[in-house]
Structures are given as structure tokens and as C-alpha cells.
Amino acid sequence: MKLFFALKTISLASQIALEEAGADYEVIPVDLQAGEQRSEKHLALNPLGRVPVLVVAGKSLTETPAILSYISRRFPESQLHPEAEMDIARMESFNSYLCSTVHIAHSHRMRGYRWADDVAAIESMRKKVPQTMSECFGLIERNLFSGPWVLGSRYSLSDPYLFTMASWLEGDGVDIRKFPLIQDHYQRMSERPAVKRAIAKADAALGAAARDAQL
Ligand SMILES: N[C@@H](CCC(=O)N[C@@H](CS)C(=O)NCC(=O)O)C(=O)O
Incomplete structure (x- = not known):
């Protein structure tokens, strides 16, 4: 591969x-x-x-x-994939949210030209990234994250996916300390071999x- x-x-x-x-x-x-x-x-x-x-x-x-x-x-x-049908569905739901919403919010910082030609519109999209990324991570912290891993006690594919996006927060102008569960997850992920x-x-x-x- x-x-x-x-x-x-x-x-x-x-x-x-x-x-x-x-x-x-x-x-x-x-x-x-x-x-x-x-x-x-x-x-x-x-x-x-x-x-x-x-x-x-x-x-x-x-x-x-x-x-x-x-x-x-x-x-x-x-064992990256849970066994129970509902856990699989929750994992896919979480991963879809990261792919379809959080990644797109982040892309507005450097790839605004995908959505507009107007320089002022691109700059306006770029400026909104700290707000939209904060909203996305706020929703994850409050509603989608079970802890200690995304799905609860079970490590899954959602964990490396979340970790990678959390690593973008600083560059996106968002302080990870606003999200203590995600900050703790980020720290524990960083220590995994x-x-x-x-x-x-x-x-x-x-x-x-x-x-x-x-x-
Ligand atoms: N939906 C794709 C998105 C992939 C994507 O946008 N990758 C970015 C890097 S994070 C890229 O290759 N960007 C290069 C470009 O837009 O020119 C996925 O989840 O794999």
C-alpha cells in the first residue's frame, strides 16, 4: 500500500x-x-x-x-471498528460531520478561492474561520464527544480523525483550551506510539x- x-x-x-x-x-x-x-x-x-x-x-x-x-x-x-451496529453508525455520523462540515470550515482559511473570486469575499471567509471552527469544536465538546475516546471507552477511527483536525486549531486562530475534553484527548493521542x-x-x-x- x-x-x-x-x-x-x-x-x-x-x-x-x-x-x-x-x-x-x-x-x-x-x-x-x-x-x-x-x-x-x-x-x-x-x-x-x-x-x-x-x-x-x-x-x-x-x-x-x-x-x-x-x-x-x-x-x-x-479493532478500529466497533462491533455494535449503533456504535458503527455513531462513528460514521461523527466522521461524516468532520468531513462535510469541520473540514470545509477549516478550508475557508486558505482555500476560499474555491467558493469566490472576489478578493474581499475570500478575505471575509478567512476572517470567519476562528468563529466557525470554534462553533464546530464547541458542538463536538458538548454534544458529540463521549470520552475518554470519541465513542466512549472504545478507541475507534474517529479518534485519529478528530486528533488531526484538533491539530489545526492553533493555525485557525482557536485556543484548544476552550475545549477541555478535546484538549485532553489531543494530549493522550499525542502520546500514542x-x-x-x-x-x-x-x-x-x-x-x-x-x-x-x-x-
Ligand atoms: N474530503 C477529502 C478532503 C481532502 C482535502 O481537502 N485535502 C487537502 C489537504 S487537508 C488537500 O489536498 N488540499 C490541496 C488543495 O486543495 O489544493 C478527504 O476527506 O479526504
């Missing part, structure tokens, strides 16, 4: 899940700043021009909820890519 990723993006959630599952995979950096996501080569993998892309036996999988779900089913022993391994592996791949670029 090959995971096409970029630093500080949602691809970290899939990478943590691969680490939790003990999967054998390779990470391949995509340079978003240089626009590599819009290269012919990357568009052949993901016509949307985004990361992550998980390539399995030559086939591309895109969209974080689907990639996470694939990893949990491919590695059932990892799978999270440390994922970050180290991504850093090493970027180091290698930077070295290759200099050759």
Missing part, C-alpha cells in the same frame, strides 16, 4: 490508522505548496487533486472516511524527498 500525503493535512488521520493497524505501507509526499496535487501524475490518482490517496494493488482510494473504513475492514484485528510513529515516518519521508530534490 502507498499513502500519498502532505504534512499538516488530513492525510495524517489515515496514516495513524495504518500505524494502529500495523500495516505495511509506504508514504509518498505530495508538495501542495508547489502545486504537485494538480500535476497530471497526481490527478491520475485523484482527479480532485487532493491528499490523501491510498493506493492498494494499483487502485486509488480517496476521501478520508472511506480510507479509514477500508483500513479497519482490511485489518479487523486492529502509533501517532508518534506516523509523524516520525512522515518526517523521514519528507527529509528523503528534500534530499532527493537537492540531487
Whole structure:
């Protein structure tokens, strides 16, 4: 398996899940700043021009909820997927909220050009990000998060997904301390060996890519 990723993006959630599952995979950096996501080569993998892309036996999988779900089913022993139907539905509901609402709110900071051409409109969208991200995380803290993990006592795919988005809060102008449950979750996630391994592996791949670029 090959995971096409970029630093500080949602691809970290899939990478943590691969680490939790003990999967054998390779990470391949995509340079978003240089626009590599819009290269012919990357568009052949993901016509949307985004990361992550998980390539399995030559086939591309895109969209974080689907990639996470694939990893949990491919590695059932990892227990990343709950057994009870209602827990599975709650996990999917949470992950859908992150994908369809929280990620979009965050994207208004750097990708406002997707929704408007007018410079003032783009700036107005950017300015609203601290408010919309605070509202999203407020809802998670009050209504969606059971604790100590998203679903309660059971660690699941929702945890690396939430952790990755919580890592964006500072850059989005939101103080994580406003959300004590999420702050505690973020801290505990940071200490998980799978999270440390994922970050180290991504850093090493970027180091290698930077070295290759200099050759
Ligand atoms: N719905 C997709 C969103 C993927 C996405 O937007 N990824 C961002 C990074 S967080 C990206 O690749 N952006 C590059 C661009 O917009 O040019 C998912 O959940 O995987």
C-alpha cells in the first residue's frame, strides 16, 4: 500500500490508522505548496487533486472516511471498528460531520478561492474561520464527544480523525483550551506510539524527498 500525503493535512488521520493497524505501507509526499496535487501524475490518482490517496494493488482510494473504513475492514484485528451496529453508525455520523462540515470550515482559511473570486469575499471567509471552527469544536465538546475516546471507552477511527483536525486549531486562530475534553484527548493521542510513529515516518519521508530534490 502507498499513502500519498502532505504534512499538516488530513492525510495524517489515515496514516495513524495504518500505524494502529500495523500495516505495511509506504508514504509518498505530495508538495501542495508547489502545486504537485494538480500535476497530471497526481490527478491520475485523484482527479480532485487532493491528499490523501491510498493506493492498494494499483487502485486509488480517496476521501478520508472511506480510507479509514477500508483500513479497519482490511485489518479487523486492529479493532478500529466497533462491533455494535449503533456504535458503527455513531462513528460514521461523527466522521461524516468532520468531513462535510469541520473540514470545509477549516478550508475557508486558505482555500476560499474555491467558493469566490472576489478578493474581499475570500478575505471575509478567512476572517470567519476562528468563529466557525470554534462553533464546530464547541458542538463536538458538548454534544458529540463521549470520552475518554470519541465513542466512549472504545478507541475507534474517529479518534485519529478528530486528533488531526484538533491539530489545526492553533493555525485557525482557536485556543484548544476552550475545549477541555478535546484538549485532553489531543494530549493522550499525542502520546500514542502509533501517532508518534506516523509523524516520525512522515518526517523521514519528507527529509528523503528534500534530499532527493537537492540531487
Ligand atoms: N474530503 C477529502 C478532503 C481532502 C482535502 O481537502 N485535502 C487537502 C489537504 S487537508 C488537500 O489536498 N488540499 C490541496 C488543495 O486543495 O489544493 C478527504 O476527506 O479526504
